[in-house]
Amino acid sequence: MITLNVLKVGKVGIVSCSGEAIPEGTLSRLACRKVLDELRPDQTVTICLPLFIAGGTEERNFARDFPTITVDGCEKQCARKSTEKLSGKPGKSLLIPEILSRHGIAKPVNLRNLRPEEKATAQVVAEEIARAVDEILKK
């Protein structure tokens, strides 16, 4: 029988800012889904951030069981702070405004229905997250 712990080997947990009220949140969600679905589907898992409060022990132990990457849409850094407070210290914490600044990309402006250039930005952010996944798994 394969145990759950065996299945967890080589996985990184992605904790995304949900950011319903800011365009960077939408960008974070889209970029994280790209990593989960397209770029590193076999190496990543996710959990809804608010489940740390609403869920049970399994959710709170998420960052104990998996190395995690938090992706935040703004300086308030809810994903990093909540993960640290309720689950465990993330392996890496990424901030969307810093990624955009590094690449010289403008901030997105739409909450939904991202424009084509904003979807291209999601790809850039997703690739940064994927690189962070690789770095963590190399350790």
Added chain:
Amino acid sequence: MSRETRKVVVIPCSGIGKVYGALARETVYELMERVRPGVVVTTCLPLLMIDDPEALQLITGNPVITIDGCPSGCAHKNVETHGIKVALTCQAINFYKAHKELKPGGIAELDENGRKLAAVAADELAHTVDELAQGEVEK
């Protein structure tokens, strides 16, 4: 006492793993942008997890509707954690149960059926929003 229009805070599920999370979020955007612009507002759910003062002030001073994406009920539980009683809590799946011809698909972004269902759900919530917005306010 007099009557005046209040803001109504509608908070969706933050999930990035299930279609009904996406449906909840899209329903909120429909309310904010098309159905009741200027009346319906939202906040990022994880801001409540880090006790953000502005987010707490928003949910303390206005009626709150939550739309959850799964039975874990993160949206309403995270609001109630702060001692706030929500005026209405919905499960996004019930929108589908009431309109089975519109089976939603997509997670990062809803498909056409999902977008149509969100529009219908937002229209159906408008009456409740109006009642809450017209509530008595002490001056």
